[in-house]
Amino acid sequence: xxxxxxxxxxxxxxxxxxxxxxxxxxxxxxxxxxxxxxxxxxxxxxxxxxxxxxxxxxxxxxxxxxxxxxxxxxxxxxxxxxxxxxxxxxxxxxxxxxxxxxxxxxxxxxxxxxxxxxxxxxxxxxxxxxxxxxxxxxxxxxxxxxxxxxxxxxxxxxxxxxxxxxxxxxxxxxxxxxxxxxxxxxxxxxxxxxxxxxxxxxxxxxxxxxxxxxxxxxxxxxxxxxxxxxxxxxxxxxxxxxxxxxxxxxxxxxxxxxxxxxxxxxxxxxxxxxxxxxxxxxxxxxxxxxxxxxxxxxxxxxxxxxxxxxxxxxxxxxxxxxxxxxxxxxxxxxxxxxxxxxxxxxxxxxxxxxxxxxxxxxxxxxxxxxxxxxxxxxxxxxxxxxxxxxxxxxxxxxxxxxxxxxxxxxxxxxxxxxxxxxxxxxxxxxxxxxxxxxxxxxxxxxxxxxxxxxxxxxxxxxxxxxxxxxxxxxxxxxxxxxxxxxxxxxxxxxxxxxxxxxxxxxxxxxxxxxxxxxxxxxxxxxxxxxxxxxxxxxxxxxxxxxxxxxxxxxxxxxx
Amino acid sequence: xxxxxxxxxxxxxxxxxxxxxxxxxxxxxxxxxxxxxxxxxxxxxxxxxxxxxxxxxxxxxxxxxxxxxxxxxxxxxxxxxxxxxxxxxxxxxxxxxxxxxxxxxxxxxxxxxxxxxxxxxxxxxxxxxxxxxxxxxxxxxxxxxxxxxxxxxxxxxxxxxxxxxxxxxxxxxxxxxxxxxxxxxxxxxxxxxxxxxxxxxxxxxxxxxxxxxxxxxxxxxxxxxxxxxxxxxxxxxxxxxxxxxxxxxxxxxxxxxxxxxxxxxxxxxxxxxxxxxxxxxxxxxxxxxxxxxxxxxxxxxxxxxxxxxxxxx
Numbered sequence: 001x002x003x004x005x006x007x008x009x010x011x012x013x014x015x016x017x018x019x020x021x022x023x024x025x026x027x028x029x030x031x032x033x034x035x036x037x038x039x040x041x042x043x044x045x046x047x048x049x050x051x052x053x054x055x056x057x058x059x060x061x062x063x064x065x066x067x068x069x070x071x072x073x074x075x076x077x078x079x080x081x082x083x084x085x086x087x088x089x090x091x092x093x094x095x096x097x098x099x100x101x102x103x104x105x106x107x108x109x110x111x112x113x114x115x116x117x118x119x120x121x122x123x124x125x126x127x128x129x130x131x132x133x134x135x136x137x138x139x140x141x142x143x144x145x146x147x148x149x150x151x152x153x154x155x156x157x158x159x160x161x162x163x164x165x166x167x168x169x170x171x172x173x174x175x176x177x178x179x180x181x182x183x184x185x186x187x188x189x190x191x192x193x194x195x196x197x198x199x200x201x202x203x204x205x206x207x208x209x210x211x212x213x214x215x216x217x218x219x220x221x222x223x224x225x226x227x228x229x230x231x232x233x234x235x236x237x238x239x240x241x242x243x244x245x246x247x248x249x250x251x252x253x254x255x256x257x258x259x260x261x262x263x264x265x266x267x268x269x270x271x272x273x274x275x276x277x278x279x280x281x282x283x284x285x286x287x288x289x290x291x292x293x294x295x296x297x298x299x300x301x302x303x304x305x306x307x308x309x310x311x312x313x314x315x316x317x318x319x320x321x322x323x324x325x326x327x328x329x330x331x332x333x334x335x336x337x338x339x340x341x342x343x344x345x346x347x348x349x350x351x352x353x354x355x356x357x358x359x360x361x362x363x364x365x366x367x368x369x370x371x372x373x374x375x376x377x378x379x380x381x382x383x384x385x386x387x388x389x390x391x392x393x394x395x396x397x398x399x400x401x402x403x404x405x406x407x408x409x410x411x412x413x414x415x416x417x418x419x420x421x422x423x424x425x426x427x428x429x430x431x432x433x434x435x436x437x438x439x440x441x442x443x444x445x446x447x448x449x450x451x452x453x454x455x456x457x458x459x460x461x462x463x464x465x466x467x468x469x470x471x472x473x474x475x476x477x478x479x480x481x482x483x484x485x486x487x488x489x490x491x492x493x494x495x496x497x498x499x500x501x502x503x504x505x506x507x508x509x510x511x512x513x514x515x516x517x518x519x520x521x522x523x524x525x526x527x528x529x530x531x532x533x534x535x536x537x538x539x540x541x542x543x544x545x546x547x548x549x550x551x552x553x554x555x556x557x558x559x
Numbered sequence: 560x561x562x563x564x565x566x567x568x569x570x571x572x573x574x575x576x577x578x579x580x581x582x583x584x585x586x587x588x589x590x591x592x593x594x595x596x597x598x599x600x601x602x603x604x605x606x607x608x609x610x611x612x613x614x615x616x617x618x619x620x621x622x623x624x625x626x627x628x629x630x631x632x633x634x635x636x637x638x639x640x641x642x643x644x645x646x647x648x649x650x651x652x653x654x655x656x657x658x659x660x661x662x663x664x665x666x667x668x669x670x671x672x673x674x675x676x677x678x679x680x681x682x683x684x685x686x687x688x689x690x691x692x693x694x695x696x697x698x699x700x701x702x703x704x705x706x707x708x709x710x711x712x713x714x715x716x717x718x719x720x721x722x723x724x725x726x727x728x729x730x731x732x733x734x735x736x737x738x739x740x741x742x743x744x745x746x747x748x749x750x751x752x753x754x755x756x757x758x759x760x761x762x763x764x765x766x767x768x769x770x771x772x773x774x775x776x777x778x779x780x781x782x783x784x785x786x787x788x789x790x791x792x793x794x795x796x797x798x799x800x801x802x803x804x805x806x807x808x809x810x811x812x813x814x815x816x817x818x819x820x821x822x823x824x825x826x827x828x829x830x831x832x833x834x835x836x837x838x839x840x841x842x843x844x845x846x847x848x849x850x851x852x853x854x855x856x857x858x859x860x861x862x863x864x865x866x867x868x869x870x871x872x
Binding site: 127 | 684689769770771772775776777778779780781784789792793849866867869
């Protein structure tokens with residue numbers, strides 16, 4: 001692993017944040033959102049701001065841009081200096097003029113950060129319109145030039161496209177073009193690759209570095225992904241509860257973290273080394289090797305031939321076959337559009353498979369009618385990605401937990417009793433059954449979602465990106481919980497993820513999908529350590545920071 | 560797209576047929592006899608019965624219905640029972656004032672309500688927002704005719720700025736048209752403004768929280784352009800929907816407003832026809848109204864794909 005070790009001490013300081021404090025207005029008793037944050041970035045330098053959600057990373061960046069929500073947050077102390085100018089003293093108008101020209105920002109979600117009803121070319125061009133008076137023709141040429149620079153294909157077509165006609169990676173390139181067209185001194189990138197696939201992420205990181213080099217930009221890069229930090233950072237600032245708790249050059253921080261919090265954060269980063277192989281033996285010998293889920297030649301075509309429609313439809317999954325035995329975990333890994341979620345939903349019969357067999361706990365369910373399917377549903381349960389949207393916000397947690405068992409004939413008292421036990425199983429107090437979902441954190445909600453799924457005593461638990469929306473430390477806890485539950489209940493887990501690190505932590509077997517087909521399927525150790533397929537290799541190669549063992553603060557010792 | 564339009568237009572026909580059947584039956588089932596009204600107070604039952612036979616009202620219901628449908632299919636709306644004139648001619652003569660006032664109403668409503676809604680959303684939870692919302696509640700809750708009389712009392716009787724009643728065609732005297740049409744249009748617009756402003760505010764509030772609004776601000780775009788260039792078009796689909804739904808309100812409001820301001824439009828025509836149980840006129844008016852309503856909503860649906868490139872039919 002080679003870290004950045006460039007020296008910037010001779011470059012000018014672009015951004016200088018001194019003792020910045022941000023508070024809720026009129027609420028002096030509430031702890032400050034930002035508490036005396038200081039950081040400096042020099043021209044050409046990449047400073048990474050890391051921390052968990054709620055640590056104040058995004059507030060810091062929005063404060064610099066002057067984009068804090070007006071009535072919700074207020075700067076109460078300190079200073080922000082951009083190339084010698086105190087930004088806090090600027091008028092609204094001067095601040096607007098400084099945006100895009102002196103400092104620019106790109107955001108996390110390329111899907112929502114572009115205006116869906118404007119052509120992307122016009123959106124880039126708007127920057128030139130707002131900041132200057134180039135004639136129309138010159139503006140367009142300049143836009144096409146920057147689009148070339150961010151390596152967009154077929155720029156004239158893309159120029160006239162709407163955001164929904166482009167891929168996530170292309171949209172993020174548009175965002176970068178928009179941010180860098182005026183060559184600002186400072187670029188703030190707020191989790192710009194978090195929503196992207198790992199191979200696309202690699203390309204976008206390279207692109208930012210390339211343009212940074214060309215324009216000598218200072219980059220403030222906000223991320224929660226230590227792998228990304230290891231790849232791109234010059235210096236790292238670790239934030240917690242609105243304070244910078246540690247700042248250091250990247251290599252020093254990863255090798256010799258001083259603060260406990262930094263250590264904790266690094267230790268939570270899941271390793272790319274696959275877990276220890278587990279023997280396929282279980283306490284009850286008669287259930288040994290029992291296949292609780294078998295999928296044969298599963299095929300799913302979306303759309304396609306209908307009464308009013310002709311045409312082929314979209315092939316989302318083809319010839320997908322796998323099996324899971326009781327108490328084991330199979331991971332399906334792939335990038336967006338690979339068909340992994342389609343497979344999960346077909347197995348759950350949330351969508352109708354076009355063809356193939358699905359055998360759950362000994363019964364073939366692929367072609368059963370809605371009615372005939374009902375008794376089989378309890379054998380297979382799912383946990384979804386976003387814990388903020390998968391629980392009914394108007395229902396108390398208890399009601400969500402007992403709904404399933406009551407539907408299958410349990411009495412309400414019985415189900416409530418069991419729900420209480422489940423809450424304890426997932427590490428929450430019994431009394432919490434009487435609370436609403438919004439009273440819990442994201443990690444706690446995901447625990448509740450797991451309890452809800454387990455309440456049905458399923459044979460198979462499908463986890464569809466179940467930890468992707470969580471902070472690393474929470475992620476580690478939830479993964480531990482899943483392993484714990486598996487040990488206690490002997491449930492088989494089908495784990496859908498795009499994150500190889502997570503897959504390495506929890507899966508016994510791994511199945512890699514690309515464009516709806518299986519490209520590799522085998523024991524996790526083999527697939528991750530010695531990938532046979534070129535695509536699997538590309539995936540493992542693209543995982544950021546793959547040469548570093550974060551939890552042990554050293555290079556990865558090859559096994 | 561073209562296929563979609565054709566399918567939608569074809570779908571209007573069954574709607575109109577159902578409306579026709581319902582209107583026909585409702586009228587025949589409701590009390591009141593056009594023959595008795597025609598014959599006057601001193602008529603004997605025998606005279607009334609003779610008139611009924613002449614008008615074809617003594618025929619069995621299904622014969623009457625088939626006769627009417629037959630005429631309709633040939634594009635003939637029938638003849639008024641009372642004035643003995645062709646219904647189509649009657650409508651033609653009276654439709655101009657109604658259309659002109661309706662257009663003026665929609666224009667005023669959109670021009671006032673949309674900026675009101677946008678500003679209320681922008682200045683969320685400030686006095687400007689509360690003012691717009693208060694007006695909106697008032698606009699909903701005061702009946703149209705009360706508003707009409709209040710306007711007449713203030714602007715015509717007390718301030719003497721505008722004539723009390725009547726109508727002048729814009730082709731004759733444009734200024735005269737505006738002088739006489741502005742109060743009826745404002746009266747009609749009140750509830751419409753309330754509705755559109757409310758919907759604009761709600762829709763804008765949602766859009767202003769979107770990431771691309773933050774992107775626009777990060778580019779240094781001015782607040783005015785953020786609101787009207789970036790946000791409004793994204794908020795426009797629900798606003799267009801409410802404008803379409805409001806059309807039904809407008810048609811109902813026209814009847815009352817034309818009576819209050821004594822305007823010779825189709826609203827008044829309808830009221831007079833109902834009072835006289837003039838069946839062919841009432842039937843024609845309701846069919847016409849239903850047809851316009853369905854067409855307007857088709858246009859609104861088509862406008863979605865102009866507003867939002869993601870919507871394709």
